[in-house]
């Protein structure tokens with residue numbers, strides 16, 4: 001793919017995916033790399049919870065996504081270490097693990113099914129009774145009946161991660177253009193660059209479309225492939241003296257799933273709603289009420305926390321909920337989008353897949369299940 005004619009690579013979108021791709025490309029490919037975004041880090045990546053949860057997010061009907069997610073989770077420690085060294089900033093990677101807890105007998109049965117599914121996939125988890133759980137996390141509610149200990153599901157402070165990525169990309173020579181892409185341009189069979197809202201045309205031999213849920217509007221080849229999936233989420237801060245959880249806690253309360261992700265800084269992230277409402281990012285009072293009430297059923301001590309933020313973000317959802325990675329449409333157009341609920345987790349594997357593709361000319365095996373070309377029909 002990278003031949004003498006390829007000198008300029010443009011990445012559209014500076015969320016976790018675009019920044020990770022731009023940084024890795026600039027590290028490994030001898031080209032000019034430009035990242036176009038009016039406000040890098042302003043999308044879903046700053047809103048999300050930062051769970052790195054291939055196992056507790058696993059769904060039996062999505063085995064390919066589980067493999068990709070496990071692969072990315074395995075890459076995370078080296079990715080975070082490289083990033084810390086390259087940026088001089090701590091990306092906030094935490095390895096304390098996850099507890100999925102049961103509030104009812106039905107929940108406990110459901111955790112048994114999840115444990116069986118994960119065991120069949122060769123993954124270690126441990127079912128725990130209520131006493132063992134409370135020994136691990138004394139702040140859990142007395143009503144918690146049991147749980148599943150999943151040490152392999154970690155977390156990252158996504159805002160710290162974005163700061164590190166931005167600094168590392170900058171230090172690797174990525175040029176930031178603070179403008180919005182109007183359209184990715186082509187000459188029929190080849191990409192020619194990116195038309196900017198400000199009027200300029202950024203010439204490029206390769207364009208990586210990484211604009212999250214806005215990616216579908218960039219080129220006809222991506223039209224209709226990505227949709228926004230709204231998620232409301234709140235952030236709290238522990239007051240001094242409060243017993244804080246060490247691990248991510250997950251539960252189902254009145255049929256709704258809730259997760260609580262603690263940071264070593266004292267922040268607690270509680271999420272999240274999930275529904276389709278176009279590009280609306282307002283936060284409803286009902287969502288905040290439900291998140292607080294569900295979180296309180298798991299961790300009554302949140303009454304002593306300060307509520308610091310309520311926000312909504314737009315997950316980039318594809319038709320089958322798996323990402324779109326690799327070539328799509330005219331030569332030189334490359335997709336890195338559609339990461340839905342797991343974009344922070346999937347950033348390392350996506351950046352490696354895109355960079356390998358640019359160097360080798362074909363998508364690596366580990367990313368084949370997410371090949372963007374699986375939906376390809378070019379509409380003009």
Ligand SMILES: Cc1cc2nc3c(=O)[nH]c(=O)nc-3n(C[C@H](O)[C@H](O)[C@H](O)COP(=O)(O)OP(=O)(O)OC[C@H]3O[C@@H](n4cnc5c(N)ncnc54)[C@H](O)[C@@H]3O)c2cc1C
Pocket residue numbers: 012013014015016017018036037038039040041042043044045046047048049050051052179180181182210211212213214230231232233271272273312313314315316336337338339340341342343344345346
């Ligand atoms: C409530 C919530 C909780 C979540 N929790 C988790 C979690 O725990 N773990 C996890 O792995 N994932 C989680 N996610 C999902 C994750 O946040 C997303 O999958 C991920 O952030 C997608 O990253 P992205 O870079 O593709 O998109 P975004 O972060 O949305 O970035 C897109 C970027 O493109 C830019 N852009 C848009 N249009 C243009 C244009 N025309 N020209 C130039 N730039 C443009 C925007 O300014 C933005 O910076 C969560 C999401 C939400 C909403």
